[in-house]
Amino acid sequence: MSKISNKPVRLDRYLASVTDYSRSDAKKLIKSGEITVGGIVVRDPAQSIAVDAEVNLNGHPLRAVGPRYIMLNKPRGFICAARDRRHQTVLDLMDEDNPERLHVAGRLDIDTTGLVLLTDDGAWSHAVTSPQRQCWKSYYVETAEVITEQTQVHFSRGVFLKDDKARTLPAELDILGECVARLKICEGRYHQVKRMFGAEGNAVTSLHREAIGEISLDADLAEGEYRYLTADEVASVQT
Incomplete structure (x- = not known):
């Protein structure tokens, strides 16, 4: 750290x-x-x-602004960027000194909800986002079509996404219901979860990130609310 x-x-x-x-x-x-x-x-x-x-x-x-480590419960309609001409950003939800120094460690799409981590510690952010660090991200997924055991097998081996030259890294898919699952990945490719299901002929209708590594979204945080990480949560990410 x-x-x-x-x-x-x-x-x-x-x-x-x-x-x-x-x-x-x-x-x-x-x-x-x-x-x-x-x-x-x-x-x-x-x-x-x-x-x-x-x-x-x-x-x-x-007070001096030192390294900050924050979790936010992101609602729909906000983008993970410092500024945008058309949409509100996650920084608009925060009341912080020098918010422009914060950046998102692992972005979410505008219509994806859940855990977002923000920091001004570059090394910590890299540890969160780098696939080599094996920092798993857990998503609760709802789909338009039935999720098959074949999809589970394909995800465990890695799948080819359109316009990507390499397979995704092995992922863990836990089927919870016909159209409901929990997916764990250690990458952060562009629209990865949606594209993975798309490669299987299925469409994601709802996507919510529950955890990053050992850091789980605080159940006491309403959508749009945030809090600073505890020392143990920060230390759970090895830099």
């Missing part, structure tokens, strides 16, 4: 990193006497401070 650097940082740079102010605006705030460090007004933008210093802007405390 990434750690926050303890190296001192310039006050103007620190202020710009924990707020939406630009460096030039941060310098103006500092020079105007609106910033205190440890209860003392500081007017020098170049002054070095510790990253864990007590910094206030007009009496309001500021």
Whole structure:
């Protein structure tokens, strides 16, 4: 897991990193006497401070944004992107400082619901999404046609998807009902679950991600709600 650097940082740079102010605006705030460090007004933008210093802007405390690990219960109609001209994004559901620094570790389609992980820790995100790390993703799937045992066998061997040169990695399909199943995959190809069933002549009508690795969607989170991961949940992903 990434750690926050303890190296001192310039006050103007620190202020710009924990707020939406630009460096030039941060310098103006500092020079105007609106910033205190440890209860003392500081007017020098170049002054070095510790990253864990007590910094206030007009009496309001500021904090450094360290690595963040968040789970979100994604509803339909939102896309997993930082911004989009036509659709709302998962970041629109969040009330976070510097949300643009967060990115999704394993995207979901606009009409797919369930667990989304967001972080600003690149190494952790890579561990979640890389097929080589074998971080399994579990989906609850409903289909238009009956799911056959033949599909179960094909998925366990890997299937060829249209326009892809290699088979999918072996997947685990647990048939729960005629048109209901739980699918576990360790890849994240474009529209993979839908394309896998499509390769079997079936269509996915509803798709919900329940878990990523050992991290399961919190049952207490309503659609559109999120929470920070626990230390154990973060540590369950080996970087």
